[in-house]
Amino acid sequence: MSYAHLDAYSRLLRGAHEAAATGLASPQSPRRLIKASWRRSLDAGIDPEGKSAPLAMDLSHMRDLRQAHPLRPLLPMLAQTLSGLADESGHVMIVTDCDGRVLWRDGNHTTMGRADQIGLADGHRWSEHSVGTNGIGTALATGRPVHVYSEEHLMRVLHVWSCSAAPIIDPDSGRVIGCVDVSGTARSLHPATVALVAATAKLAETQLALRMHERDERLRRRYESLRGRPGVLLSATGRVISGDPAGDLGIRVHLGERAVHMPGRRMILRDGTTALLEPFSDGFLLRPSATAAPPVLTLSFLGERSPSATFGDRDRPLSLRHAEILTLLALHPHGLTAEQLSCHLYGDDGNPVTIRAEIHRLRAQLGEAIAAKPYRLTCPVEADFLTLGRLLSAGEPGPLARAYPGPLLPRSESQEIRRERDELEAQVRACLLRRGAPEDLWAYAQTSGGRDDYEVLERLAALPSTDPRSAAARSRLLS
Template sequence: MTRSSQADRAIADCDRRTPVVGAGAGDRPMVTDSWQRSLAAGVDPDLPSAPLVFDADTLPGFRECHPLDRHLPLLRETLRGTADASAHLMVVTDAEGHVLWSEGPRSVRRRADRVGLAEGFRWAEESVGTNGMGTALSVGGPVHIQATEHLIRVLHAWSCVAAPITDPDTGKVIGCVDITGAKNSMHPAVIALVQAAARLTEAELMLEMARRDEHLRDRYFRHLHGDASVLVTATGRILAADPDGWRDGRIAVPEAGHRVTLPDGRTAVAEILGQAFVLRAVEGDRPSLMLRLLGDQQPQAFLDGRRIPLSLRHAELLTLMALHPSGLTCEQSSFHLYGDEGNPVTVRAEIHRLRAQLGDVVRAKPYRLDCDVDADFLTVRRLLGTGNVSAAVRLYPGPLLPRSESVAIQSERDDLNAQLRRQLLHHGDIDDLWAYAQTGEDDLEVLGRLMAVLPPGDPRRVAAQLREHRVLSDG
C-alpha cells in the first residue's frame, strides 16, 4: 500500500470515529491534502497537545533575534483589539511553526494552554497535524481551519485563521500570524483582517529593506568601476549594475572567491565588501584564485570556486606571490620566508607540492601566480585605502597568518593591523569598535574607547569592562 493510500484510509477511519460538525476533512481539497501530509508524517489524531520546544529560559533569545520581534507592535495594534473583544488569541510563529508570541484574554489562554496553544510550543503540520498556523506555513498562503477540519480531535473545539509573512529580502517565509478562537466564533471579517496584518508587516519589512539598500548603495557604489559591474546583497539581490536593467533582479547567493553567472551569461568572481558583494567580470577562461588567510583559522584557497585547504607553508608562499605579482626568485622567496637561514631547496620542494594542488596557475622562474588573484587581506587594505573602515573591520576576523614567523609576513601583518587600528580609533563608530574587539585582540585602547562611548545600560559596555579587567589581571 502506498503512503498516499495509507493516508486516505486513515482519513476515512478518523471520519468514521469522529462525528463531523460543519465542514469535514474531505470537503475541501486543501484540508484533505493537509490531512494526508500530516498522517504521512506520523501525526496521531489522539495527540493531546502540541509539543513544547522552547522553555521559558530559551524563548526570549529566539524572540529577540527574530525579524518579526520589532514588528510585534504593528501586529498587536492591528489584531489585538479584535482578539480581546471577541475572545480570540493572537498568535505569531516563526517559519518552523514555533509559537513566539501569544496574546489574548486570560480565560481563553487558560483553555489554550491545555492543548499547547502557547508560547514555546510547535504548531507545524508534522508536529500537530492540520491547523491554521502549520497549514498556512505548508501551503505558503492564508488558510481558515474550522473545528473538525483539524486532524487531532482535541482541537475540534477551536477554529483559526492564519497567514504567512514573507521576507522581501530573501523571498522566504519567516513566520505566521494567526487568530484562534472557539469553533463557532470566527467572523468572516477576521479572515481579511489577518491577511491585512500580514501584508502590512511585509510592507514594513519592504521599507526596512529599501533603507538598507540605499545605505549599501551609498557605501559601496564607488567600487563599481573597471571590470566590476554588479553590486549584490548578501542574499543575492542586485542593487546596482551596468546595465541598470539588471537592478532589482536576483542571482544565486555568491560566496567570496567563487564564480557566478551574470544575467547576460558572463562569468564573474564575487568579492565581499562586508555587507555586500561586488561581482567582477572574468574575461575568457583565465582562472581566478581567492585566498582566505586572515584570522586564527585554517588558511584556504578557492580556485575557480573549488575550496583547497592550505598548509601554513603553502599559505605563506601564496601570500608572498600575492604581494609580489611580478614574481620572486627561489632565493628571494627563501629569504622572505626563512631569513638568512633559509634554504632554496626547501622552497623548491614546497612549490612542487603547491603546484600539485593548484596546477599551472603557479609559475616558476620567477615564482608567480598566473591567474586573477585576490585575498581577504588585500581587500581589507583596499577598503582602508578608500577610508571605508566599517567594511574593513567587518572583513577582518584577525591578523594575517598569525602563526607565521616569516619576517615578510610579520611585517605585512603588523602594518595591516596598525592601519586598521589607526583608522578605527580615529573614524570608527561604536559598531566598528565592537566588531574589532570580537577579533580576539586584547587592545586596551580600543576597550577603553568602547567603555567611553557605550551607554551605561548597554551590555557591551559590561563585556568590555570585564575584558579590560581580565587583560590587566593577566598582565
C-alpha cells in the same frame, strides 16, 4: 454562516474525519484544502488522538530567537492591529517563525490558559508535520491565508478551536519568514477573521519592504562612493541592487547558504561568465574574474526522487542508466574504461559498445565534463552521496539525518552501486541509533529503509505519549 448551517457542516466533518482517521472511504468530504491537508498530515504520521503540539525549542533561548527574528520590529504594529481584537473577543493572537514555532502570544488571558493545555504557547511547533491540519501549519504549507474551523482540525482535541492564519513573506529573500494567527473557540471566531489576518500579514510585508528599500539606499550610497570600481552590488540575500543596468543577472543571484562564509568565491553567472563574490558592507559585490573557474557538476541521487544533475546554471533530469554511469565515475575519480563500466553495470553479459553509446548521449548533455581514455569526470563534483560519506566520517547525527532522504539510486541493480547503497544505509542507521536525537530518528523513519525499521520505531515509541511521533511509531509497530 448561521448556526444551523454550522451544525450541518460539523456533522459532515465528523463523519469525514472519522473515515479519514480510520482509513475508510467516506461519501462526504471536507473542502478540498482541508482534505489535502488531512492527507499530508496522516502521511506525516500525525495521530488524530494526539493531545498537544510538541515543545520544539529550549525556552531559555526564546529571548535570543525573538531578538534575531526579522518580525521583532513589527511586533508593536501586529499587536496594535490584532491583539486588541483578540483580547476583546476572547481570542489569542499568535506570531510564529517559518517552522511554525510560537515566538509571541497575546490576547484574552482565559483563552491563553486554555491554549496552554494544547501547546498553543511559546516554543511549541504548529507545523502540519507536528500537529496536522491547523491554521498556522496549513497556512505555512500552502503559502496562503487559511481559516480552519473546528472539526477541520485533524487532531480531535483541537475540535473546540477555530483559527485564522496567514503567512508573512520577506520581500528581501522571497521566503516565508513567519505566520500571524488569531485563534479562539470554534463558534466565537468568525470565518471572515481570516480577511483581517491576511490584511495584517500584507501590512507586515509592506513594512518589511520599506525597511528593505531603506537598507538598499544606504548600501547603494556606499557603493557609489567606490567611484568607478567595477562590480554588481547585491543585497545579503542576492538581490541585484545596482551595477547591472541591462538586467543580465535577473532580479536575484543565487548565493547559496554559505556565501557569507566564502569570501572570494567564484560564481558562474547566467551568461556563462565567471565573477568573484566579495563581502561589501551589509551585502556583496560581484566582480569580473580574470580566470574562469570550471563549472561544478552537482548530483542529487539519494532518495525516491528522480535523479538529476546540475552543471553550471542548468538543471538536467537524468535517466537511471546515466545516473548510474555518473555515480560510478564519481566513485572512481581516476576513471574507468568502457569495459570496466560495462562490467559494473551489466556484469559479465555487458557490452562495451552499449556503454560507449550511453557516454556519447551523456556527453551531449554535459559537454566537456566527461573525458575519455579512460572515462572520467573533469570538473569539480558535488554529489549528495559523497557529502553523506563525509558526514559519516564526522559522526554528527543531526546533519547526517538532514542529508539522508533515502538510499542511493534505489532502482539500480548494478552490483557495485548496490554495495555502496547498502554500506551507506547501514552506516547512517548505525550512527543515528548510536547518537541520534528523536528528531534525527524520526527523519530516518521517513525514508524507505527506516519506515519499518523495528529498532528505530521502538526508540520513537518510547517518547512521551504527548509526542505525535510516539503514536505514529506505535501504529507502525502494530501494523
